[in-house]
Amino acid sequence: MRTPAMLAIAAATAVSAALLGPARADTTLTVATAGDQNMVDYVNQYLGPKFEKAHPGVHVRAIGTGPGDAGSLAIEQKLMAESKSGTPTWDLDVVVIHQRGAAQMVPEDLLAKYRDQVSTSKLVTSPKANNALGTDVAGYVLPMFDSQVAIAYNPAMVKDPPRSFAALTEWVKKNPKQFGYNGIKGGMAGIGFVMGWVQAYGGLGARLDAGPYDAADKGKIDDALASLKAFNRDATITPGNAGTPDMLGRGEIAMGAVWADMFYTWQADGRLPPELKLVLPSPGLPGQPMYYAIPEKAAHQQLAREFIELATSPEVQAEGIVKRFNWYPGIDAQYVQAKLDPKIWNHLFVDITPQDLKADAKPFPISPYFTTILNEYERVVAN
């Protein structure tokens, strides 16, 4: 328990401490990334060495600020502290942030409008590159990758996977405790499932992710969540994003809400049986990209743009994002598909086809709905 000021100081100290490493090269490009350890691994093991090879004398240093929105919040607090201190250049050159982080940092003038100066920006077609949870972020961000919440299932126990929330509800009634998701406090997969539920039963339509926000919708959200409370009686609440595939792997549940990239990575590592599959029920579940952004007063603006240009090039998106880390590409898929072995490409799109993604991959709701749904979940479902 700390005050915002104390936490800001602690976050700034932690990031600063990480920055005080020994000088190794002429120039050090500092990349701070929110998200799980795989994000830091991606920069340290793959992207950083590739960039250093093309830029002799430049050293890329990656700093992980932690999973979830808290990781983006730590970056925001570091940049805000530097902004308030009036220092001419800031320590971080490239930041990798979630949608909520971008939605917060753009209005706070913490990010540079760099997109037009990066040649690969014309390869980006996703609307998520312009809009983050209802905030206009066009020009300030480029998607690193996209990921998707989906339902993983064991075909041996689920012969006919549910393709809609109504079918899922029916299935859960007939198979109590065999479906799992991780509530709202254990990570974004569970939150994604709850948002999908409200999308299916809240009757808010496109307003949920496009706005405008209407406070009077709280009643509709409560009704949808009341039906989720009834659903939960026959569901299993799993411990965390990884808890759901954990239980699937042990055969304790037959179906569960997971991040698609985590599912494929675990399968590739042998932590999940190869026969497990994914399905994306209608009217859809949300997904979210991670964004590359450049702080407004980054010390190495030009190098930062070149770094992002490399990171969003079709070759790197194919080899690094799709092949090695099982994410969906951040740039338009057509440019990436051409660079990949069809077998690898198809692997990612066999269970959930590009058509499924087009129809049922939703963005997360805009910030005010997102917050209302989480708070009402606590009041209606958890209490």
Next chain:
Amino acid sequence: MSASSPTSAPAIERDLWGLLLLAPALALLIGLFAIPAVYSVLGALTGKAGGPSLEHFRTAIGLYGWDIVFTAWLVCLSVAVIALLAILIAGYLTLGANRLAVRALAWLYRWPLFVPMICAAQMMRGFLAKNGMLNNALVASGALSPTTTTSLLDWRGILITFVWKQFPFVTLLLAGAMASLDRNMIEAARDLGAGRLRVLFGIVLPLVRAPLLVGCVLTFVTLMSVLSVPVMLTADSPTMITVDMAYRINTFGDYGTANALGVISYLMTMLAAWVYLREATRERR
């Protein structure tokens, strides 16, 4: 300062040295505990508009009322089970007749002391799951069938982890206190025909009430602050308020509600401290 010579130079010098030696510890206490605690209380009582307000407490109790009750109940239950186990084990270590069993028990019971709480949680996650080690062993032994197994990854999992992790600490305190008792009293009671349980609860336990209480209060305070175990073992509701505090900060940056929950947590631990102080004062009288 000496009462007989209040202004003598050596006495003042001695006091100065004493204060200097105390200063680092005092500075740490003020800097790392007192100031953040004051900020937390102020943060909890300051509304979004900047003025004094109870709005964060209203949110905390409105959304997490059950979690507050659940936390108090689960921690009290854990402390009670830990105290009972500690009494029985420390009692056997003091009164047990089989030397080999006493030695083996003395060697074994301390192990969980050296396991960090987060590792204990991770171990329990694999041990208590529906198809975890415990149920697999019970199924293999014929005590359960695969269809009748249930996951213990809910409040029971938290209770089991808390008890497993903390009972050695209370046992250690209690066994030490029991070992320092005058053996003649125990021998006399045994000679007069009192059974071991009678000696334990009638003679030994009343004499070690104070260390038992210290162990229980410290355990209560420790368990109130554990985040890793409820986070890793269950995402179900109700949950412990440490999870709610982390969630309010990580998801919403809502320090106000987190601070209000923290103040409620302080009040609960202060209650435990008050019970301890009252007992300690009564003992001195």
